[in-house]
Amino acid sequence: MSYLSISHVTKQFGETVVVDNFNLDIERGEFVSFLGPSGCGKTTTLRMVAGFETPTSGKIMLDGTDITGKAPNQRNVGMIFQSYALFPNMTVAQNIGFGLRVRKESDAVVKQRVEEMISLINLETHASKYPYQLSGGQQQRVSLARALANRPQVLLLDEPLSALDAKIRVSLRAEIRSIQRSLGITAIFVTHDQEEALSISDRIVVMNAGEMEQVGTPFEIYNFPKTQFVANFVGSLNNADAEVVDPLNGILAMDGVHLKTADADMSNRRKGDKVKISIRPERFSFAAEPRKENVVDCMIENITFLGSVVRIQISIGNTKFNMDTFNNPFLDLPAIGATEQVMCSKEAVLVLEDS
């Protein structure tokens, strides 16, 4: 029996289906991200868990209780908003204590809990400040403390880091994750930033146009994407057309070269089938030592320095690929226009959809 269970939840606005048959079981203490582009239904699903939208059909169970029809102020969930939503007329301490005072807890209890929360987010010296006196990152931390002060059963975060600048985003997401871990609280995190989702989640739900594309750990989502959309959305990908040559041995023909793939579904295909293959840029490497598979000739088209990564644009036949390699000041990079040999393992060649 999972802690939070979202079963067959659908949301329709008139004719438009915004969320289509969403099913997910979340364990207690798990950190799940809903990842997808704008309009994919991830925020709507989150809001249904929070109670701000009512599902058109389906059920949401929290710790054995059916909360589908409950008003938001009767569910024990904590919500963090992209715009922080701190009460401008209250200090940091008053904001954090709001939920407890609404529940008419005693002053002593409120005071102690607020102090506990303030030290959790490391803003002891800011307790009497008003929201307008804090930076964006500080406001979001107060927002987090305010939600956690109520001891919610689930923490819901709606793109909390999208309004912050890059460095703060990275440090704050790590802080959110460590607080969530130490408190053992179940959390759902909505984002369109795949790096965010990959770095902090136990599991990711990739969504597109109201549907769940794939559910899995970050490792699975990145390395074994099940659909073209997931592969393209999470990380960058090289796509090319190919034709099946030998289904049993997993040989494909692409633009004049033969590539071997480890795809399990290949045995179901027939010779002559047209497929789309995808290869992650970082799976290419220059054929330094003798390897037996997928060694092909290519021409170096362009070299771009991206900081920690060097992106080399190569062409195999007429198809262009991006190849990523780690930066090394002493790296002996080939010249533009040179012909080199590159290779990738057969597991790196993903066959995702029929062309």
Add this chain to the structure above:
Amino acid sequence: MTSPPISAPITVKSPVTRKRLGSWLIYLVVSLYFLIPLAATFYWSLRGQKDVLGFEAYRKLFADTYFLPAFTESILNAVATIFLSLLIVVPTAYWVTLRLPRLRPVVEFITMLPFVIPAIVLVFGIISLYSRPPLLLTSTYDSSRVLLICMYVALSFPYMFRAVDNGLRAIDVKTLTEAAQSLGAGWPAILFKVIFPNLRVALLSGELTIALYMAQHTLGPYMANLTRSKVYEPSAMAIVAFAITWAAMGIIDFVGRGSSRHVQMADTE
């Protein structure tokens, strides 16, 4: 060798100074337009006693048996109007914004009616409606007073609704409400702990407008009566009315100065 003719010294004012001088000139002229009648009224009010400039007229004013009761009643009417209009307009604007956006055109139309319909038409309509059963309110003094207050409240709708509506937009009322709800707050707590306090500036600006509007009518009948029989007291009365209005404005500004910073929201999006 010819030396260039020595020209007379020309005072060159820089464009900035000239512009500032022009602004000050306009400011002075406009101020005089207001200040001269005011000063004249004040001077006139000081001539209560023959050949002496003093506050005789003021003393007589406050000693009048009718003045103080009328004064306090006006104040109480104003306070009642303010509270009632707050209680009606704020929840209405809140609900229309959050829950019933389709009713917005209807509500806006209703609140604009007192603004659009001429006062005398309103008066006749009110009198004829409320001077006979079942809505008989003009029979006793107290019930007439209630009617008066209700009508003041209705007159305040255009200003109040606009001010509250703007205030609600400025504070992203939807997200604040959702935040409060997720923390377990019900509607009373949301309205009184979150919405009202954050609307302070908007409410003050709305109330200020009404206060100024009504200040023209405070002690109106009394003052009209005065002008018929006294010479200097009406001027004193006018100065007193101004002084009260300015004091009220000063208080509002003082209180509003503190709260306006608190309504600033984080610069997100």
